[in-house]
Amino acid sequence: MIPVLLLGGSAKQKSAGFLCDILRTHFSVFLVSSDQFSLPGAGFDFVIAELDQLSTVEASHPIILCKEPFAAAKQIRLPPDAIGLLSSGNLPAAEFLCRCGICAMTFGMSGKDTLTLSSITRDSAVLCLQRAINDLQGNLWDPVEIPLTLSGRYTAFQILCAASVLMLSGQADILKQILF
DSSP states (O other): OEEEEEEOSOTTOOOHHHHHHHHTTTSOEEEEOOSEEEOOOSOOSEEEEEOSSOOEEEOSSOEEEEOSSOOOOTTOBOOTTOEEEEETTOHHHHHHHHHHTOEEEEESSSTTSSEEEEEEOSSEEEEEEOSOEEOTTSOEEOSEEEEEEOOSSSOHHHHHHHHHHHHHTTOGGGGGGOBO
């Protein structure tokens, strides 16, 4: 079970829906909401939580997806094995993750991002991992390009969010089978 926490952003603007929608095509997903995150019982591939006022995370190897605009409580406690995901332009999130001592991976349309789309058309895109990363199980993923099929339902940002979560969870091979 892989916990994915969406942090920051406007309390009124919920964005976990697209991630659940994409992941549910191939995985079991549990969506939660609370001010303190603890994992539910076994049986789910992913647990997704979009939390406005998180103070404590009690989970092993959580993925912290930083929304924009980013704002988080200063007293939040994250486990040291968490991995942060953020767009390269999200400086408040980068400062937050650095302050918490959390390793991070950037995604976006910049050449400096770890994960980007090297090309995109109306019905296809090429996902590009520009530098090697380790997934949550410790497996090394070398730079690679992965062709994607698009349906027009998701933005480039949403595709990159979902692809980042799948790569970090060791499920990059499934990306070719998802209709984004």
